[in-house]
Amino acid sequence: MHVVCGFLLAWALPLSFAIDDGNDPFHWLSALRSRGYAEGSLLADTTGGECPEVCDCPPTFPIAMYCDGRGLTAMPTVPSRMKYLYLQHNRISAMPDSALDNATNLVWLMMHHNELSTDKIGKRAFARLQGLERLYLQHNNLTSAPTNLPRTLRDLRLNNNHINTITPAALGGMDNLTILYLSNNDLTEMGTSLTGLNSLTLLDVSGNRLNKVPEGLPEHIHQLYLESNAISTLPEGFLGKFTQLQYIRMGHNQLTDKGIPRGTFNVTGLVELDLSFNQLERIPPVSHTLEHLYLQANHIKEFTLSSFCSVVDVMNFSKLRTVRLEGNEISAADVPSESALCLRLASSIDV
Numbered sequence: 001m002h003v004v005c006g007f008l009l010a011w012a013l014p015l016s017f018a019i020d021d022g023n024d025p026f027h028w029l030s031a032l033r034s035r036g037y038a039e040g041s042l043l044a045d046t047t048g049g050e051c052p053e054v055c056d057c058p059p060t061f062p063i064a065m066y067c068d069g070r071g072l073t074a075m076p077t078v079p080s081r082m083k084y085l086y087l088q089h090n091r092i093s094a095m096p097d098s099a100l101d102n103a104t105n106l107v108w109l110m111m112h113h114n115e116l117s118t119d120k121i122g123k124r125a126f127a128r129l130q131g132l133e134r135l136y137l138q139h140n141n142l143t144s145a146p147t148n149l150p151r152t153l154r155d156l157r158l159n160n161n162h163i164n165t166i167t168p169a170a171l172g173g174m175d176n177l178t179i180l181y182l183s184n185n186d187l188t189e190m191g192t193s194l195t196g197l198n199s200l201t202l203l204d205v206s207g208n209r210l211n212k213v214p215e216g217l218p219e220h221i222h223q224l225y226l227e228s229n230a231i232s233t234l235p236e237g238f239l240g241k242f243t244q245l246q247y248i249r250m251g252h253n254q255l256t257d258k259g260i261p262r263g264t265f266n267v268t269g270l271v272e273l274d275l276s277f278n279q280l281e282r283i284p285p286v287s288h289t290l291e292h293l294y295l296q297a298n299h300i301k302e303f304t305l306s307s308f309c310s311v312v313d314v315m316n317f318s319k320l321r322t323v324r325l326e327g328n329e330i331s332a333a334d335v336p337s338e339s340a341l342c343l344r345l346a347s348s349i350d351v
């Protein structure tokens with residue numbers, strides 16, 4: 001028995017080493033590491049180029065540098081060839097002006113889940129990144145947006161910080177900004193900070209302390225997330241100017257019937273409307289094209305079919321598929337039988 005085991009091991013060990021040598025793309029890296037290079041120094045490599053010891057720069061993708069989840073407390077040196085930099089899930093608290101001096105080719109910079117605070121980010125730390133398109137700074141300790149952000153940004157994520165002000169200068173001129181996450185911050189108002197963001201299609205400002213809808217919302221917006229704020233009234237004709245708005249989430253606000261001007265939600269194009277957890281007593285009229293309507297946890301006392309269909313016949317019916325009304329002051333008995341015709345696409349009406 002022992003003889004057999006020894007024989008198998010003798011075969012298995014050299015074989016597994018041979019496999020590692022052939023297949024491990026980072027073999028060269030661990031070999032260099034084992035020679036004991038000092039932290040922070042750059043290692044020369046014949047295939048991928050220099051790379052900080054604490055990070056991985058795969059030779060097969062030499063323009064990307066992976067430094068995520070390494071317990072870093074300071075910015076590593078970034079070689080100038082890098083376009084994609086992954087620094088998320090570390091404990092980096094400061095970003096001096098010079099940190100990215102050589103990293104002028106960056107296109108993506110992932111720094112979410114760090115400990116960056118606004119006062120420890122150099123005023124010009126991002127200024128030289130003239131090709132940066134994606135910047136993830138969510139889950140840090142920022143109290144305002146960093147200054148001099150590149151105007152080339154397309155996707156900017158600043159959610160889950162402690163941001164309490166956003167100035168027009170922070171975002172002005174970002175002509176290509178398409179996605180902006182500012183959710184879960186401490187914003188009480190946004191002033192005119194969104195003016196001129198002509199490409200913006202998604203705005204998430206949920207989980208702040210806004211008491212009104214931000215001004216100057218870009219016309220091409222598709223998705224507008226305002227839930228968990230303190231909004232009680234909506235401006236007249238609020239949705240009239242948006243031609244592409246499909247998703248509105250306004251759950252967990254303080255909306256009342258009086259705060260919603262007549263016909264606000266009767267606009268074509270809307271697909272999803274979330275008004276759950278507000279103080280509505282009536283179902284607001286919605287357009288025939290709406291597919292998902294969330295009204296749970298309000299104070300609705302009456303099932304008004306006319307809110308969905310002003311005319312009920314074979315030809316005129318609502319496209320609603322989801323209608324949620326539970327947690328209101330109505331029961332299944334309040335749903336009139338003609339609803340079957342008007343709401344013929346709804347798979348269920350939850351009351």
Ligand SMILES: *[C@@H]1O[C@H](CO)[C@@H](O)[C@H](O)[C@H]1NC(C)=O
Nearest residue numbers: 077078079098099100101102
């Ligand atoms: C930038 O590159 C120069 C020249 O290679 C080097 O001396 C300097 O330390 C680099 N700076 C940073 C912040 O990486």
Ligand SMILES: *[C@@H]1O[C@H](CO)[C@@H](O)[C@H](O)[C@H]1NC(C)=O
Nearest residue numbers: 093115116117118141142143
């Ligand atoms: C976040 O910032 C506040 C004040 O700016 C500071 O007191 C706190 O220690 C910071 N937290 C972290 C995790 O850096």
Ligand SMILES: *[C@@H]1O[C@H](CO)[C@@H](O)[C@H](O)[C@H]1NC(C)=O
Nearest residue numbers: 150151152153173174175176
């Ligand atoms: C927006 O994108 C276009 C096309 O890629 C580019 O020409 C333009 O310079 C960009 N604008 C900014 C402000 O970066």
Ligand SMILES: *[C@@H]1O[C@H](CO)[C@@H](O)[C@H](O)[C@H]1NC(C)=O
Nearest residue numbers: 266285286306307308309310
């Ligand atoms: C919505 O507006 C259209 C046209 O403006 C109107 O015909 C329709 O009755 C309205 N729908 C509801 C449910 O009020």
Ligand SMILES: *[C@@H]1O[C@H](CO)[C@@H](O)[C@H](O)[C@H]1NC(C)=O
Nearest residue numbers: 288310311313314315316317
């Ligand atoms: C009812 O449907 C017909 C046919 O699609 C349409 O011509 C008419 O305008 C609709 N009426 C209302 C009030 O929506």
